[in-house]
Amino acid sequence: MHTHSTPVPDAVTAQLRIIPRDQHIISRRQISQNALRVLYRLHESGHEAYLVGGAVRDLLVGLVPKDFDIATDATPEQVKALFRNCRLIGRRFRLAHVVFGREIIEVATFRANVDDGSGDREVHDGGRLLRDNVYGTIEDDAVRRDFTANALYYAIADFSVRDYTGGYEDVQNRVMRLIGDPETRYREDPVRMLRAVRLAAKLDFTIEPGTAEPIPRLASLLSEAAPARLFEECLKLFLSGHAVASFEQLERYGLLPALFPESAAALASNRSGALRAIVLAGLASTDARIAAGDPVSPAFLFATLLWPAFCRTWMKLQADGVHAVEAQRRAADRVTLHQLSTVALPRRFSLPMQEIWLLQARFPLRQRKRVTRTLSHPRFRAAFDFLVLRQTASDAHSADVAFWEEAQHDPDNAIALYPGEDEADGEADAPRKRRRRRRAPVAAG
The missing domain is CATH 3.30.460.10 (Beta Polymerase, domain 2)
Structure with missing residues (x-):
């Protein structure tokens, strides 16, 4: 020995x-x-x-x-x-x-x-x-x-x-302390900054002041880490049952903009705090599912984390005169593409994430053919769960939640109980003007 x-x-x-x-x-x-x-x-x-x-x-x-x-x-x-x-x-x-x-x-x-x-x-x-x-x-x-x-x-x-x-x-x-000089160790491997906050969140430890001090200064070094590796680190941060605590630690130490630059910017500019409320509610439900032993989809997780970026990009495109439906598609593509340069989100997760976002626009539309089509969409359940999540930040969605809750059991009864704005219009594409007006509160919540 x-x-x-x-x-x-x-x-x-x-x-x-x-x-x-x-x-x-x-x-x-x-x-x-x-x-x-x-x-x-x-x-x-x-x-x-x-x-x-x-x-x-x-x-x-x-x-x-x-x-x-x-x-x-x-x-x-x-x-x-x-x-x-x-x-x-x-x-x-x-x-x-x-x-x-x-x-x-x-x-x-x-x-x-x-x-x-x-x-x-x-x-x-x-x-x-x-x-x-x-x-x-x-x-x-x-x-x-x-x-x-x-x-x-x-x-x-x-x-x-x-x-x-x-x-x-x-x-x-209950202290996280780096071995050796913290700045040197972070420069050797910037992902150690994420490990510090992840372990502190998981274990409910505090980060020793000398270990914590360089993190906000060196956060930008994460851009040197391989995007595929940062994807794996994100799964560890958010799918280990301590997603809320991890998110709060990332905010506290200035690491959120390094991982999710566009979402961080959107959260910073969202004065009402509605977008942050949605993210925290989504992460809390993720933690609850993991605690209960239920499966959690990375697609749903990233739909939550990047929703602020999606909302902000979508609203900007609409302000630039892009039609609502087209603005949504472009926003989904743009946010996904930009995020890939930081965190390599595999297509098997990014495509369902986009579907979860794009299905949100279908929920106010209650014409019979549309309801049937929406219910049969393979991503319906995840998208509906996401709508329920959005309700935590805005009551504007409560009628839609009630309608689709009922529609899953009895679509005809749901249509009778909660007639929608486009009920009288048999056209497959709902009236554009009305549709755009309905969408205004979405980005706020």
Whole structure:
């Protein structure tokens, strides 16, 4: 067992503190049986073996970990030799995955001071990736991680927790603190700023002042991150059950304009606060669905997050004299296209997102053929849920909500109970002038 201190480039020194079994709350009963199997086999084969990172942190604050990651001094090839159900993945960052049915236990060899694996690049001149699989000691591994709370090791040898960076105390105090100089660490990998706010939101931790201070100043560095990676980060931010808290943290630290520039601008200029109310209501319903174990569609999530941008763009186009229906289509396309340069939203989500938006204009129209067509639209249910969401910010939609609530059970009765403005007009395309007048309150809510 290495216990000596190892200096690293940004002058962080590992100082070992051992928290024995009787002084922490982690029990083997809370650890996945498969993770325990891997830990024991590594240990019995003469290797160091630790549960590491988020699992240790979550267990210490009483949460149930989603993943159980392991750190060891065994190389990926040595791990593979011990487990028939093991496959090696990654070129830049070689990892062993030990597969037990649907559960994968990730086993990483102690790394020397390179990017933390969640990072995309350790880029040097000419864009070449260097030093990608530099193995080191557990001390090297600890100081190379991002936050002190993620640099804790649960030792299978004696069930103690090993802390090299002061993380145990930070977890007890519910503090997110970067290891090393915060500005340097954010510049190495700007996505760490999103990780800071996401973990603070998830764990209800505060961000330590030195860790928080550079974030608003460096938020624009997120433009250097790959849009595909930012899409994955958005899913983690908003689909982990803490979407409202995550959104509020993004606002607080000036990160919202870096992720959703057009929505941030629309929210800033919307004095009534109606657009923000809709976004928060949508995120709250997302959190509620996740808490209940119900599925959540990324299309609906992004329809919510980009709705302010869509409304603002649509109103601008109408003010420029573009007809309402055409303005809607163009606004949907424009917002989607602009957002792609920041967050790479896959088409399988961006197309349904646009349909959710465009269907909103159909809800005031209650002519029989239209009602039948709208009800049979594959995106009807999501679009109706979105209409209900908009009602939280504006009572203007309550009649439409009541009508479509009834129409799902009995369209004929709904038409009789709530006759619409275009009822007398049998034309498939409703009267344009009336339609434009109906739409005015939509963008406000």
